[in-house]
Amino acid sequence: MLKLTKRFKLRYELNNQDFCNSFAKILIGKCYNTLLKIDLSVKNEILKYLSKYTTITRELENAIKENTFIKSFGKGTTLLSEGEISTECYFLLKGCIRSYIIENGEEKTIEFYTEEQVVTPSNYGKATPSNYYFECMENVIVSVGNPELEKETFQKHPQLDSLSRVIAEIIMAKNQDSFAKFKTSNPEERYLNMLKTRPELVQRVPQHQIASYLGVKPESLSRIRKRIISNK
Amino acid sequence: MLKLTKRFKLRYELNNQDFCNSFAKILIGKCYNTLLKIDLSVKNEILKYLSKYTTITRELENAIKENTFIKSFGKGTTLLSEGEISTECYFLLKGCIRSYIIENGEEKTIEFYTEEQVVTPSNYGKATPSNYYFECMENVIVSVGNPELEKETFQKHPQLDSLSRVIAEIIMAKNQDSFAKFKTSNPEERYLNMLKTRPELVQRVPQHQIASYLGVKPESLSRIRKRIISNK
DNA sequence: TCACTTCATTGACTAAAGTTAAGAAATTAT
DNA sequence: ATAATTTCTTAACTTTAGTCAATGAAGTGA
Numbered sequence: 034m035l036k037l038t039k040r041f042k043l044r045y046e047l048n049n050q051d052f053c054n055s056f057a058k059i060l061i062g063k064c065y066n067t068l069l070k071i072d073l074s075v076k077n078e079i080l081k082y083l084s085k086y087t088t089i090t091r092e093l094e095n096a097i098k099e100n101t102f103i104k105s106f107g108k109g110t111t112l113l114s115e116g117e118i119s120t121e122c123y124f125l126l127k128g129c130i131r132s133y134i135i136e137n138g139e140e141k142t143i144e145f146y147t148e149e150q151v152v153t154p155s156n157y158g159k160a161t162p163s164n165y166y167f168e169c170m171e172n173v174i175v176s177v178g179n180p181e182l183e184k185e186t187f188q189k190h191p192q193l194d195s196l197s198r199v200i201a202e203i204i205m206a207k208n209q210d211s212f213a214k215f216k217t218s219n220p221e222e223r224y225l226n227m228l229k230t231r232p233e234l235v236q237r238v239p240q241h242q243i244a245s246y247l248g249v250k251p252e253s254l255s256r257i258r259k260r261i262i263s264n265k
Numbered sequence: 266m267l268k269l270t271k272r273f274k275l276r277y278e279l280n281n282q283d284f285c286n287s288f289a290k291i292l293i294g295k296c297y298n299t300l301l302k303i304d305l306s307v308k309n310e311i312l313k314y315l316s317k318y319t320t321i322t323r324e325l326e327n328a329i330k331e332n333t334f335i336k337s338f339g340k341g342t343t344l345l346s347e348g349e350i351s352t353e354c355y356f357l358l359k360g361c362i363r364s365y366i367i368e369n370g371e372e373k374t375i376e377f378y379t380e381e382q383v384v385t386p387s388n389y390g391k392a393t394p395s396n397y398y399f400e401c402m403e404n405v406i407v408s409v410g411n412p413e414l415e416k417e418t419f420q421k422h423p424q425l426d427s428l429s430r431v432i433a434e435i436i437m438a439k440n441q442d443s444f445a446k447f448k449t450s451n452p453e454e455r456y457l458n459m460l461k462t463r464p465e466l467v468q469r470v471p472q473h474q475i476a477s478y479l480g481v482k483p484e485s486l487s488r489i490r491k492r493i494i495s496n497k
Numbered sequence: 498t499c500a501c502t503t504c505a506t507t508g509a510c511t512a513a514a515g516t517t518a519a520g521a522a523a524t525t526a527t
Numbered sequence: 528a529t530a531a532t533t534t535c536t537t538a539a540c541t542t543t544a545g546t547c548a549a550t551g552a553a554g555t556g557a
Contacts, residue, residue: 155438206387
């Protein structure tokens, strides 16, 4: 039940599969048509995601087609640093992105983003500097948005305004639930919940980062794990 | 600096001022024009809030005019219970609403909403039952939304789609920041932060509810306060 | 105003998390 | 493959939070 094993194999696979390698460290650029020739699965990812929230009409498909840009970043890339203005947001197609702050010389992980999640720094599109760092934990493939592109897209395709609003509201509801869950749990319950809801993540990222993500020190998480194993 | 005094006076005032009494426990109903005659300040509240995010055009003003409904609830009213379907969301004009869960017979406060905040249960507009209770801590005046009204409004006034999306994104960014702050703080820091960012709230709600809101037991918050006072 | 209830504080004790330091294991780089 | 580095675990000890129980203060209702 509880998977407390090594993550070496999984991370190796994640960083070496064909799908990932075919894009690594290359800016692919404006894209949908190009992508079709390169890898159909990226198209499918985006449409699969959107089809959860709306009917994919011919018109919508065209809107997506015209306005989807794909970028790829190598493992370890810092997408945004503290103090910087954020001009990009991402839809994560492949890989893992971590946001964190540095406090008293110590990294504190705020969030891990994985496939099909939207990564929007809280200062995105604003003139204020970022409080957070965003870093690629693995080789990453994303669909990129920026304020100018958004503006253009929303003007050309007003139906996307409504879709975005709906998706924003859904994401917000999920965030609220996560926050509530966090507030009403202790560290052990948070870890157990994470094993249940995001088991693959536990294998993909180092444990000391999970610790701060759960609001405890690495030593405490180590003890929590020990406790869990011994208690059954 | 640290306001650790009694909250009786403040609560008394909040529940007795003219503004509040003029609406108390009355469903005012469809509204903007009527409201103008009853109390201009409600109109001003809504327009003031929206003017932060957009230019108030004649058209927008009309859209608001047609689609704003006001309701008033007495202190202690439960707006939504666990297990219920949520069919209303609110924009809080006056008063305080608390969301909480009951776990092992114990109430755990998730959020306190006050003036100018949007109250959207995470199951609002969905077929799933609520995980939370929403309760009025004081007499409350809200602008009410429901899915049918929203649909109608957005169809009639597509420009509101965009405004709503923008506001949703801003609220989401704020929520993310709050969550990050919570994760990276210990209980004492959370309390100090609350005194700084929402000092009036500390006076308006009982301390044991603040405790669970900060993720600790009432006894611990009591000790934290003691520590803070003695440490300066 | 008095009785009743809820809420806040305190104390004694237990459990869990933070701190510091050391060493083992895993991962990465050469 | 080996060395260097990072990550994880363990231990001893300190600090803080949880638990249970008692008491006093504040708030509520008759």
